[in-house]
Amino acid sequence: MPKNTDLAAARARQRAADRRRPPAEHRRLRTVLFAVIATVIGVAAIGLVAMRLLPPTPAAAGAxxxxxxxxxxxxxxxxxxxxxxxxxxxxxxxxxxxxxxxxxxxxxxxxxxxxxxxxxxxxxxxxxxxxxxxxxxxxxxxxxxxxxxxxxxxxxxxxxx
Ligand SMILES: [Cu+2]
Structure with missing residues (x-):
């Protein structure tokens, strides 16, 4: 039954692919996490610099x-x-x-x-x-x-x- 053999081979290939997939997804997740963390730190750094350059606090109206x-x-x-x-x-x-x-x-x-x-x-x-x-x-x-x-x-x- 050649069909069954083909099917078995296909399943084996799929299982092998499934085994390979998690690490690839982890790598993608790590890349996304890195990008998110880098963005948060970057925005915070820019904010701190901006706070230094601006006057300490905006004046309260009428005070x-x-x-x-x-x-x-x-x-x-x-x-x-x-x-x-x-x-x-x-x-x-x-x-x-x-x-x-x-x-x-x-x-x-x-x-x-x-x-x-x-x-x-x-x-x-x-x-x-x-x-x-x-x-x-x-x-x-x-x-x-x-x-x-x-x-x-x-x-x-x-x-x-
Ligand atoms: Cu004083």
């Missing part, structure tokens, strides 16, 4: 912008209307590599009970409700550079009528 670094506050003064509530976005532009405070900065006004802190290379938005009577207040950072005694780490809040 006063105060940037703090070891060099002081920028700007070191702000003015608000008596009784008004405003948003203040405090940003630390220092990295965590700073030995003095680890990049943390503070904006504190004892008389108004304000004590805002922001971590290295980050921003935080705070609400400031100005007192109802005009006046001037000194804010300070007590974290770095000798704390409140350091005149470069101070600013002036003016409350206008």
């Amino acid at each position: 006063y912008q105060i940037r703090a670094s070891m060099g002081g506050f920028q700007p070191a003064a702000m003015s608000v209307k008596a009784g008004s509530t405003v948003s203040v976005e405090l940003t630390s532009t220092d990295t965590s590599m700073h030995s003095d405070g680890g990049g943390w900065h503070e904006m504190a006004i004892d008389e108004l009970g304000i004590d805002w802190k922001v971590g290295p290379e980050s921003s935080k938005v705070f609400q400031l409700t100005a007192p109802t009577t005009p006046g001037t207040y000194t804010w300070f950072c007590g974290i770095c550079c000798g704390g409140r005694a350091n005149p470069s780490m101070q600013g002036k809040l003016t409350v206008t009528a």
Whole structure:
């Protein structure tokens, strides 16, 4: 029966092919996995570079912008209307590599009970409700550079009528 022999040979060839297939599929899977992992790492690397090149954080809409670094506050003064509530976005532009405070900065006004802190290379938005009577207040950072005694780490809040 030649037909049966042919069939048996064909089956044997198919079994041999089946035995060869898994490694080939594994190789394909490995290639796909490698491509996926390489893509993820590549995108993450590009993202990290882009974050370095861009400003630390986008400004919150309508908020006063105060940037703090070891060099002081920028700007070191702000003015608000008596009784008004405003948003203040405090940003630390220092990295965590700073030995003095680890990049943390503070904006504190004892008389108004304000004590805002922001971590290295980050921003935080705070609400400031100005007192109802005009006046001037000194804010300070007590974290770095000798704390409140350091005149470069101070600013002036003016409350206008
Ligand atoms: Cu500081």
